[in-house]
Amino acid sequence: MADDMRHGVLFDVDGTLVDSTYLHTVSWWEALRQADHRVPMARIHRAIGMGSDKLLDHLLGAERDTDADGRLRDAHDALYAEYWERLAPLPRARELLYACADRGLRVVLATSAAEHEVAALRAVLDADDVIDTVTSSADAKESKPAPDILAAALDQSGLAAGRVVFVGDSVWDVAAAGKLDIPCIGLTCGGTGRAELAGAGAVAVYEDPAELLDALPASAIGSLG
Template identity: 70%
Template sequence: MGDRRGVLFDVDGTLVDTTYLHTVCWWSALRECGHDVPMAAVHRAVGMGGDRIPGHLLGEDRDVRQDDVLRETHRALYAGYHDRLRLLPGARELLFACAERGLVVVLASSADEAELDVLRKVLDADDAITAATSSADADSSKPAPDILEAALAQSGVDPARAVFVGDSVWDVAAAGRLDIPCTGLTCGGTSKGELAGAGAVAVYEDPASLLAALDESPLGLLR
């Protein structure tokens, strides 16, 4: 850990519009393995680690031998969307605005390395980004805080001078385990009430809304 101040960003559903794509791909993977899970339940699971989703949705008495098949099927289906991914409004501009204010910008992503490469190309903001994590950097996935700990270690950001920006209750939970305030965005489909109820210190609609209020936001108040 270091003494720098900075912002850790979740990427999927926070900066890049992928939450519902992941939902459809997990739903389809489950169907292919014989599990008819309501899409709303799948959506609520997206944001936790992919290794946790089968157990979360199917329970401890599931056939765990299917877990790898489910993950691989989801990964293959999602790869079909790689060339159609789009930024959420204001995402790139927000990253550069944070960097211009002297904040260290870190992508605290749990995507695998191949997916992270795709996301970074979509963001096209490497000049603003100091460090980025992938699933390979964490022993345990969200809501465990491992990926945030890796992001702090790679960037030298002091956890006492950090804010995490995410779109799911799993993001809020992971930040809370390190006592890092989490700013929530509803653009991943989780409501303001859910994010605030999970402990988010502020909630905005999307990166553009956060950017418009940046100076008064938890990011702008970092010292």
């Protein structure tokens, strides 16, 4: 049940707070290559932000034989795990989370990463003392651009859609937020351009967490309260 007196900020994590979008791209490229699927990295990058099921449909076609999907996901996960110790936060990501908490806002990581990946991402951010709620892929029946993970984040945090802002880096983030009428701030640090994010419906676009932090009082987040 939503707590109508509280406001909050929902954050995507991969590509928004942690510099991992291109690592996922390379990991999927290699996993697909190992299975003799030659998919250009540019196409893969543009699909990052979807869940693995929709990503594979998008890249390989929904009518394909899906028997090998589990092996593709396992290969991606194993390849991506090799980067965990080298993952890094995007500029001033941790400071942005603390600044939101200092404003009295609930800080929610609305990620559809697998639970074992979420642990690695949280370690990189080192901000557990201000993070109110964290989701994972287990909380969503459908992945983005479906809004399931955002609905789960609202439910678990006790926040209402009309009292939050979502921050993401992909058009899939913007689309998911739009289905719940949640304003979405886009960040280009995941590799998607300003015009594309704005065209998808982002209420504002910034380069990275650092630029959003500098503009926080005048941003959609600053208007919460």
